[in-house]
Amino acid sequence: MSDILKMFTTVIKSLFKKSTCRQYPFKKPVFFDRTKGHIQIDRERCILCSLCDKRCPTGAINVDRNARTWAINSYKCILCFRCVEVCPVTCLAMQQQYSAPEEIKKSEVVEIPAKAEKAKA
Amino acid sequence: MSIKKSPWIIHYDGSSCNGCDIEVLACLTPLYDIERFGIINVGNPKHADILLITGGVNQQNKTVIKNLYDQMAEPKAVVAIGACACTGHFFAECYNMLGGVDTVIPVDVFVPGCAARPEVIIDGVVKALAVLEKKQQEKVTA
Amino acid sequence: MAKRTIVPFGPQHPVLPEPIHLDLVLEDEMVVDVLPSVGFIHRGLELLCQKKSFQDMVFVAERICGICSFIHGVGYCQGIEKVMNLDIPKRAQFLRVFWGELSRVHSHLLWLGLAADAIGFESLFMHSWRVREKVLAIFEETTGGRVIFGAAKVGGVRIDISQDKLDQLAIALDEIQKEYEPLAKVFLEDYTVQHRWSEVGYLSKEDAHQLGAVGPTARASGLPQDMRKLRYGAYEDLEVEPIVETAGDCYARCVVRVKEIYQSLDLMRRVIHKIPAGEIETKVTGFPQGEYFSRVEQPRGEVVYYVKGNGTKFLDRFRVRTPTFANIPPLLQMLKGCTLADVPAIVLSIDPCISCTER
Ligand code: SF4
Ligand code: SF4
Ligand code: SF4
Numbered sequence: 001m002s003d004i005l006k007m008f009t010t011v012i013k014s015l016f017k018k019s020t021c022r023q024y025p026f027k028k029p030v031f032f033d034r035t036k037g038h039i040q041i042d043r044e045r046c047i048l049c050s051l052c053d054k055r056c057p058t059g060a061i062n063v064d065r066n067a068r069t070w071a072i073n074s075y076k077c078i079l080c081f082r083c084v085e086v087c088p089v090t091c092l093a094m095q096q097q098y099s100a101p102e103e104i105k106k107s108e109v110v111e112i113p114a115k116a117e118k119a120k121a
Numbered sequence: 122m123s124i125k126k127s128p129w130i131i132h133y134d135g136s137s138c139n140g141c142d143i144e145v146l147a148c149l150t151p152l153y154d155i156e157r158f159g160i161i162n163v164g165n166p167k168h169a170d171i172l173l174i175t176g177g178v179n180q181q182n183k184t185v186i187k188n189l190y191d192q193m194a195e196p197k198a199v200v201a202i203g204a205c206a207c208t209g210h211f212f213a214e215c216y217n218m219l220g221g222v223d224t225v226i227p228v229d230v231f232v233p234g235c236a237a238r239p240e241v242i243i244d245g246v247v248k249a250l251a252v253l254e255k256k257q258q259e260k261v262t263a
Numbered sequence: 264m265a266k267r268t269i270v271p272f273g274p275q276h277p278v279l280p281e282p283i284h285l286d287l288v289l290e291d292e293m294v295v296d297v298l299p300s301v302g303f304i305h306r307g308l309e310l311l312c313q314k315k316s317f318q319d320m321v322f323v324a325e326r327i328c329g330i331c332s333f334i335h336g337v338g339y340c341q342g343i344e345k346v347m348n349l350d351i352p353k354r355a356q357f358l359r360v361f362w363g364e365l366s367r368v369h370s371h372l373l374w375l376g377l378a379a380d381a382i383g384f385e386s387l388f389m390h391s392w393r394v395r396e397k398v399l400a401i402f403e404e405t406t407g408g409r410v411i412f413g414a415a416k417v418g419g420v421r422i423d424i425s426q427d428k429l430d431q432l433a434i435a436l437d438e439i440q441k442e443y444e445p446l447a448k449v450f451l452e453d454y455t456v457q458h459r460w461s462e463v464g465y466l467s468k469e470d471a472h473q474l475g476a477v478g479p480t481a482r483a484s485g486l487p488q489d490m491r492k493l494r495y496g497a498y499e500d501l502e503v504e505p506i507v508e509t510a511g512d513c514y515a516r517c518v519v520r521v522k523e524i525y526q527s528l529d530l531m532r533r534v535i536h537k538i539p540a541g542e543i544e545t546k547v548t549g550f551p552q553g554e555y556f557s558r559v560e561q562p563r564g565e566v567v568y569y570v571k572g573n574g575t576k577f578l579d580r581f582r583v584r585t586p587t588f589a590n591i592p593p594l595l596q597m598l599k600g601c602t603l604a605d606v607p608a609i610v611l612s613i614d615p616c617i618s619c620t621e622r
Contacts, residue, residue, distance in 0.1 A: 034407035140329025150392035
């Protein structure tokens, strides 16, 4: 008898309690300050030293000095933030928003403006 | 016509480190609860519409993955979850690894991250639904 | 003699998220022999040590297994640090213990859920994982990752937790304990759970010793074996008493894990209380030369890392002996003489982690 009573109280409680579910995608995902999402570059500050390219353990970053591009393949990146640590001008940052799933794998290529253009801008 | 209303998924662990694995399972549990959308995790490939693969392909499991894929009924979609399943990241350099899942079967959606967060996995499954719909349309018109 | 049948189990099986293949030799319903075949997850990551520098190898070590990822990283770092004779700041050591114990709670809750699922107790599975998400929230808050967080590094840790945050975490831990208590009560008192697991998969103390069982599997059979007694890292200042049960069946293994969660929560509170201020890493210069065996206690038992440096950026050899590997001979012993329906429950009871066994 007491067991049944206990069961009923649990059921009633569960009926009125707030749901545990985060209700994604109807509500925004919850992030913390340190949440690792994706790597973002501040293209104005990058000096194309290609340290991040060399130190990345997975080879996700590709820096091309001649073409002045910085590319990241987020399907290779393991979010270890090693690149953030090594960048001498701290132009890389870990952002909270995760990279979205896609149907084809492609690198995100960022063009780094030349010094002269920067000065003009 | 709606697979879209209640797609069934099957999960296979390629050579993952369990990180993405438990995130797939976490999708099924209260905090993310994809059963809200009628998505059920089944153990039999013949019942499933979407194949979720975590981890890359190695010499031993490439036949297993191929078998699983062949056993699924049309239309079907494949979602590669995690950096391992997409490209194999540094494991691609290992002697036993072939690389990402797309080296043995066609992959429809790539989900990045290491480990991929449950939110991204949900997004990936939603993307796969659109693919599934398209494939079904093609089948009907063909 | 009854007719023998061979039933294949796995590699893709609903009860285990991971692929392992067992050929079960049956006589009627009884299992008389088990032939495991492995290699579905073998990546060969030990050899990566010749391609990745010893500092990058931490990331590889963390990806041996996603469940005890942090402890893998720490075990590897500890080996390198011993080879290079590095002194690790106290604060870093305490933080390592903190995240390590939190990983233990996370891993055990995960196991409790999976085990409940294996016996068909779906709601218990859901509740265990609900509590587990609270633990993951702490991980995400302090390191940024939910399961793999890359906080370990040779020479210390990469991220600090501020003192305010630690105090808040103490409250969060109390909340977890409050939510965990009713759950633990179900595991310890509920008739269904007891009925399903008692006297299933028996392993005697002698067998546990001779077949080399480790971790909760050994402790449930009455062997007080716990690597934290070796006093590595900050365990120097934190007394740990291994939790021992004597029954040796699946239920005893469950009880050990249920109680270890309390122990770990308690340890974390002591860490928060005792943690000294100061640096979190020492500068690493030079390259490792020499070899070392580092032994660490994981949620699943003892894990051994062997590292051999040759004075260059790359290691000569990196070797891992994981707890599940040590627990497979005892598992085969347990499976002999059980019925087919008990196989999933027994396989799960050693908390198999295939990905670290096969690496
Ligand atoms: S986070 Fe790590 S893996 Fe990703 S790009 Fe940076 S260094 Fe490479
Ligand atoms: S390390 Fe920083 S400055 Fe150098 S190439 Fe990379 S992003 Fe640019
Ligand atoms: S992507 Fe990362 S977390 Fe996922 S299976 Fe691979 S190594 Fe593990």
